[in-house]
Amino acid sequence: xxxxxxxxNREYITRxxxxxxxLSTFLLPIVMLLFIFGSAYFAISSKDNLKKIAVVNDPGxxxxxxxxxxARILFDFTSNVDSANFESKGYDAVLNLNNDSVTKKFTVHxxxxxxxxxxxxxxxxxxxxxxxxxxxxxxxxxxxxxSINKESMGAYSIENRLTSEKGKSAQVNAxxxxxxxxxxxxxxxxxxxxxGAMVMRGVMEEKTNRIAEVMISSVKPFQLMMGKIIGIAxxxxxxxxxxxxxxxxxxxxxxxxxxxxxxxHAGEANTSMPGGMGNNSAAAAGMAGFMxxxxxxxxxxxxSCFTFYFLGGYLFYASLFAAIGSxxxxxxxxAQSLMLPITMPIIFAFIILSSNLNTPDSKVMVWASIIxxxxxxxxxxxxxxxxxxxxxxxxxxxxxxxxxxTTWLAGKIYRTGILMYGKxxxxxxxFKWAFRKS
Numbered sequence: 282x283x284x285x286x287x288x289x290n291r292e293y294i295t296r297x298x299x300x301x302x303x304l305s306t307f308l309l310p311i312v313m314l315l316f317i318f319g320s321a322y323f324a325i326s327s328k329d330n331l332k333k334i335a336v337v338n339d340p341g342x343x344x345x346x347x348x349x350x351x352a353r354i355l356f357d358f359t360s361n362v363d364s365a366n367f368e369s370k371g372y373d374a375v376l377n378l379n380n381d382s383v384t385k386k387f388t389v390h391x392x393x394x395x396x397x398x399x400x401x402x403x404x405x406x407x408x409x410x411x412x413x414x415x416x417x418x419x420x421x422x423x424x425x426x427x428s429i430n431k432e433s434m435g436a437y438s439i440e441n442r443l444t445s446e447k448g449k450s451a452q453v454n455a456x457x458x459x460x461x462x463x464x465x466x467x468x469x470x471x472x473x474x475x476x477g478a479m480v481m482r483g484v485m486e487e488k489t490n491r492i493a494e495v496m497i498s499s500v501k502p503f504q505l506m507m508g509k510i511i512g513i514a515x516x517x518x519x520x521x522x523x524x525x526x527x528x529x530x531x532x533x534x535x536x537x538x539x540x541x542x543x544x545x546h547a548g549e550a551n552t553s554m555p556g557g558m559g560n561n562s563a564a565a566a567g568m569a570g571f572m573x574x575x576x577x578x579x580x581x582x583x584x585s586c587f588t589f590y591f592l593g594g595y596l597f598y599a600s601l602f603a604a605i606g607s608x609x610x611x612x613x614x615x616a617q618s619l620m621l622p623i624t625m626p627i628i629f630a631f632i633i634l635s636s637n638l639n640t641p642d643s644k645v646m647v648w649a650s651i652i653x654x655x656x657x658x659x660x661x662x663x664x665x666x667x668x669x670x671x672x673x674x675x676x677x678x679x680x681x682x683x684x685x686x687t688t689w690l691a692g693k694i695y696r697t698g699i700l701m702y703g704k705x706x707x708x709x710x711x712f713k714w715a716f717r718k719s
Contacts, residue, residue, distance in 0.1 A: 284500045288508025289515070292483075296516045306520050310527040318535055332399060334389070335362040335372040338379035347410040354402050364390035376403065458665035459638055461578055465587055465661040466634045473594050473627055473657070476517045477602040481616070483509055484606030484699070493699050502696035506607075507688070510599045514592060578665060586664050586673075593680040594657025597687055598623065604691035607698035608706035615705060622708070630655035634662045641666040651676045653683030690715040 296302055336347065336358045349356045357372070367375040367390065374391035389395065389403065413423050484506075487493040496505055605619045633649045640646065641663040650660035650668070656676045660668070697714045698706060 284504045285508045285511070288496075288500065288505055289512040292509050292512025293515050296513065297519060302516070302520070306523050307527065310524060310531050313528065314531045314535060332373040332395060333357060333371065334403070335359050335367050335370065335375040336378060337362055337375060338377055343378060343407070343410050343414075347406055349406075353399060354406070356406075368392055455666075457578060461583060462641070462662040462665040463634065463638055465583065465664075466658045467631070469587070469591055469594055469661055470627065470631045470634075470658050472517060472521075472591065473598055474624070476513055476595055477598050477623075480510060480513050480599045481602040481606035481609075481620075483513065484603050484695075485609055485616070488607065488699055489610075497699065502699055503692040505699075506600065506603050506692055506695045510596065510603060513599070514595055517595065518591075583664060587661060589677065590657040590661055590680070593677070593684060597653060597657070597680065597684045598627070600684075600688040600691035604694040604698065604711070607695045608701065608711065610702065610705070619706075619708070626654040627658070630658040634659050638662050641668075647672065651679060653680045656680055693717070 332353060333355045334357065336343070336356050337360065339358055347356055356376070362370050362372060362375055364375055364377075373393070374389050374395060377388045377390070387407070389400070395403075416423050416426065484493075487496070493505065500508075601623050602620075605616070605623065609616050609619065630649060633645060633655065637643055637646045646659060646663055649655040650663050651672065657680070660673070660676050664673075694711050694714050698711075
């Protein structure tokens with residue numbers, strides 16, 4: 282055990298002092314911050330670019346009801362502008378309202394693209410103008426209709442409550458559960474690939490540089506493999522912990538220092554019309570609702586299960602990645618062909634998660650959350666929606682048993698493969714090494 286600790290300590294210290302580790306750990310939160318708030322800043326800046334649009338050939342129903350968007354679009358009804366001279370007249374585009382009554386398809390001529398949101402604003406304003414005109418023809422006041430719509434919008438709400446086997450009732454939110462479950466599952470999916478590949482590359486480097494030969498003279502191959510696997514697992518957990526801390530600090534500081542408009546645009550759902558930012562009361566209500574929904578999640582359960590399945594899934598697959606790394610010489614194509622059978626279950630688990638998350642209790646999801654090859658990813662997708670205790674227990678027990686089994690088999694492959702040079706190993710040979718009697 283002492284030798285495993287020495288290898289673990291060497292692996293951990295070497296990797297956390299590596300420049301790549303330091304850069305990825307500290308740069309990723311900063312890049313995330315710049316991307317989110319930078320996007321919000323440029324989105325707000327673009328709204329100040331007012332487009333002046335000439336409106337021609339009005340049949341007489343739009344002039345009174347077609348309203349400009351004060352932040353993005355200014356409509357000017359005129360008769361002496363066309364697609365050839367609109368730019369010289371000081372307009373950014375010309376909207377031709379001359380259309381047939383069947384398609385109601387208008388044409389906008391411009392020298393530069395108005396952008397997707399600019400076109401959408403024009404369409405929305407035309408729809409509103411047409412609606413108001415039709416209401417006036419039928420003697421209905423739009424203000425009355427708007428008042429009714431305002432009163433009926435959100436008049437009723439549904440509170441979904443789940444009753445447990447013990448008879449306790451708790452509020453749940455399907456959208457939040459979906460987001461937390463999918464986010465947890467995809468995070469494990471990504472980390473299993475990243476850190477599994479890191480284990481494989483580390484083993485390949487030591488084999489290529491003949492470092493493994495020197496180390497095996499002092500420790501057993503199994504001890505070398507386990508020390509490396511546990512050391513890289515600790516590196517991964519350290520990096521995840523630092524990411525959480527740094528992201529929390531940076532986003533808290535950004536919320537305190539950046540203008541309110543940027544924070545609001547970055548944090549709220551875009552429920553307002555294009556070109557409008559929504560009011561502060563709506564944003565506050567939306568944030569309050571979001572916090573209330575997030576409070577319905579059993580975070581202690583999520584965090585504890587995530588830690589277990591992160592470590593369990595990593596240890597389950599890392600030993601297999603280490604075994605593959607031990608038999609590869611220097612050919613990258615050899616690595617790709619040998620990795621495929623290991624990566625396929627991980628990819629398959631992600632496909633199951635993404636296509637069946639709306640039905641977390643379906644047979645496919647239940648079985649995939651129990652089988653060790655797919656359970657780390659799929660079970661994390663199910664847990665926020667509630668999982669029977671026996672299914673969770675069986676899944677955890679099988680994952681632990683699977684980890685012990687794969688580590689034992691991978692250790693036997695590693696012991697032979699790490700000292701084999703110049704010969705391309707096949708899966709058939711690796712199976713023989715794994716199941717032969719010691």
